[in-house]
Each structure stands twice: as C-alpha cells, then as structure tokens.
Amino acid sequence: MGIRFVLLVNKQGQTRLAQYYEHLPIDQRTALEGEIVRKCLIRTDQQCSFVEHRNYKVIYRRYASLFFLVGVDNEENELAILEFIHLLVETLDRYFGNVCELDIMIHLEKVHFIVEEMVVNGCIVETNKSNILMPIQLMEKAA
Template identity: 55%
Template sequence: MIKFFLMVNKQGQTRLSRYYEHVEINKRAMLEAEVIKSCLSRSKDECSFVEYKDFKLVYRQYAALFIVVGIDQTENEIAIYELIHNFVEVLDKYFSRVSELDIMFNLDRVHIILDEMVLNGCIVETNRNRILAPLFVLDKVAEG
C-alpha cells in the first residue's frame, strides 16, 4: 500500500503531498524533512529504493523535481517506480511539457490526476486517457 506521495524541488520545498494514512500535521513536516534529506543526498548512481524506518521510499528525479513515494513492505517497488513515471507522463500530456510552475499554479489539477491514479493508497488507473477524461470535461465546462 502507498503511504504517501510527495513532489519536492531540489531546494527541498514540497510542491505536492498526499497522505493515504493519518499522520499528524507536526509529524508530517518532520517526516517530509527527513525523507527529502535522505533522497536528495543520494547520488544519481545509487538505487532509487531506500529502506526508511518501517517502510520503503521509491523516488525518481525529473529535472529539478523529485517524486518520492512511501510504501509498506508488501508493495512492489518496480510497480511504484513505473507509477511515478506514468504520473509524470500524464502531467506532460495535460500540461504539454510540465514544469514546476505548472504544478504550483495548477495544484488542484495535479491532485485530480493523482486521485484518478491512486485511491486509498492503491493504484486504480494507469490509462492516460481515462485519467485525463475528468480534467478535459472540467476544462470544457470552464470554457463554455
């Protein structure tokens, strides 16, 4: 099961966070700081899977952004690694070459995309067209 999904820039600023199990607000900040520090300090030659406390971290870097997913011991790391890539491809398709600014100024849209892909910590959809369908409907309503 997925415990949390983070998107962080190279300066360690969280751009997106979604938790799939309850974590108190003050503990979230501490957890994010530790997770970010452990992932950003690794070199590009090191593995993208990290054992951390009682769960695993799976991360990928795209330009200046890191996407970090916390998972329990039963989850498949490679599947999560591919989920991260699929998430970025969906963002690229929707935003036409997504950037950090797209994420910052359209956070609601990014959350909708993530919510279409992951529900209660489980992957529910990977098809890009199905993921983006609700957003295209929202965009048409906004235009008309």
C-alpha cells in the same frame, strides 16, 4: 494498501505536492518530509532508487529539478512503483505539455485531481492516460 504517500519535492527540499493515504498530524508530516528529502537528496544517480525510512520504503525518481517520492509499505513491488512514478510524470506531461515545477504549484488542485484518478486509498486504480485525464478535461470544457 500499498501506497502511503505521494510527494513532489524540488531540489531545495520544498514540498510541491503532498498526498497522504493515512492520517498523520501536520507536524509529523513536515518532520517526515524533511527527513526523507534529506536522505534522498544526498544520493547519487548511480545509487538505487529505494530508501528505507522508519517503517516506510521510499521509492523516488528525479525529473529535472523535481523529485517524485512515493512511500509504500513493505509488501509493495518497488519496481512497479518506479514505473508508476513514470506514468504519473507522463500523464502530467500530457496534460500540461512539458510539465514544470511552476505548473504544479499554480495548478496544485489539478495535479491532485490527476493523482486522485490514478490512486484511491493507496491502490492504483487507473493506468490509462486518456481515462485519467478525461474527467479533468471535461470539467475544464464545462467551466
């Protein structure tokens, strides 16, 4: 299992999406999110996109006011995860059309559906944007 969690956080450090692939009690989650976000927010653009925290390696990427953070274990390929984050953003962009923080907040469940199509149990399952979005678009048509 590579990916342990996917987090979306804004510049103020507020969580906008949190998907964990291992069980953590809620108070530990909030503590972990707080610590990681504090570590990532102080870093500059020139510094590398990897931060080690506890036993996680956090790979993060910033898009405008949103930080995408992915926590992985030690065996994961950091550069590939960086590419995965970009793929996730492109997919969200295609679905929402220039995605912004508010889109993600209001359509939280849809973002979850998208992430779910891409990652199952911490493994990347699909990287084709059309394949990822098809079930969600179908569901919308039906509704």
